[in-house]
Amino acid sequence: GAVVSQHPSRVICKSGTSVKIECRSLDFQATTMFWYRQFPKQSLMLMATSNEGSKATYEQGVEKDKFLINHASLTLSTLTVTSAHPEDSSFYICSARDFGGLTDTQYFGPGTRLTVL
Amino acid sequence: AQTVTQSQPEMSVQEAETVTLSCTYDTSENNYYLFWYKQPPSRQMILVIRQEAYKQQNATENRFSVNFQKAAKSFSLKISDSQLGDTAMYFCAFMTRNAGKSTFGDGTTLTVKP
Numbered sequence: 001g002a003v004v005s006q007h008p009s010r011v012i013c014k015s016g017t018s019v020k021i022e023c024r025s026l027d028f029q030a031t032t033m034f035w036y037r038q039f040p041k042q043s044l045m046l047m048a049t050s051n052e053g054s055k056a057t058y059e060q061g062v063e064k065d066k067f068l069i070n071h072a073s074l075t076l077s078t079l080t081v082t083s084a085h086p087e088d089s090s091f092y093i094c095s096a097r098d099f100g101g102l103t104d105t106q107y108f109g110p111g112t113r114l115t116v117l
Numbered sequence: 118a119q120t121v122t123q124s125q126p127e128m129s130v131q132e133a134e135t136v137t138l139s140c141t142y143d144t145s146e147n148n149y150y151l152f153w154y155k156q157p158p159s160r161q162m163i164l165v166i167r168q169e170a171y172k173q174q175n176a177t178e179n180r181f182s183v184n185f186q187k188a189a190k191s192f193s194l195k196i197s198d199s200q201l202g203d204t205a206m207y208f209c210a211f212m213t214r215n216a217g218k219s220t221f222g223d224g225t226t227l228t229v230k231p
Binding site: 032034038041042043044046049091093095097099104105106107108110111 | 150152154159160161162163164167206208212214216217218219221222223224226
């Protein structure tokens with residue numbers, strides 16, 4: 001299957017600082033990427049849909065000014081957690097939609113564990 | 118809005134046996150896809166199998182197969198000849214064809230016992 005990378009895999013930061021997470025589709029172009037948050041032993045919660053060249057669409061209850069998303073190219077989307085607080089500590093997962101020809105599937109990055117002290 | 122229900126929070130199976138994970142969904146869409154993803158302890162989401170709603174034939178991938186009942190909105194996963202490496206959390210997911218957004222079930226934790 002297609003490969004999606006995510007960087008960093010782990011990050012620890014101080015409260016009040018900002019953290020950027022990158023999501024890259026390595027062997028296909030993705031006009032749409034998705035950002036999820038996952039708490040331990042729970043399901044994935046969709047935070048936002050990232051569309052190349054346009055503004056992200058946020059799910060209800062997700063603060064767009066806190067979770068800034070930029071999808072500047074067909075292979076890269078970034079999530080910036082601004083002014084991070086301990087309650088933002090979580091596992092963040094991105095996915096990229098491989099949509100073209102006979103395929104239409106989401107492939108996931110390996111996730112980023114964010115710890116805010 | 119779509120909903121996906123996995124009614125079995127935890128399951129276990131003996132190595133080499135067969136196990137079936139259940140999934141039901143609710144939607145008013147006609148064009149959609151259904152997926153099973155595996156999430157091992159590493160937490161990497163791995164695509165197990167994919168089904169297109171317009172196809173009546175059930176998808177199969179080696180030891181993994183599905184029983185897709187569109188009218189009943191049911192999409193179960195059968196794992197044959199279970200292996201220790203199959204131990205993971207399994208998520209059923211529904212994806213709309215238009216927006217590409219996915220809705221996930223709460224997951225089933227599968228333990229394969231030696």
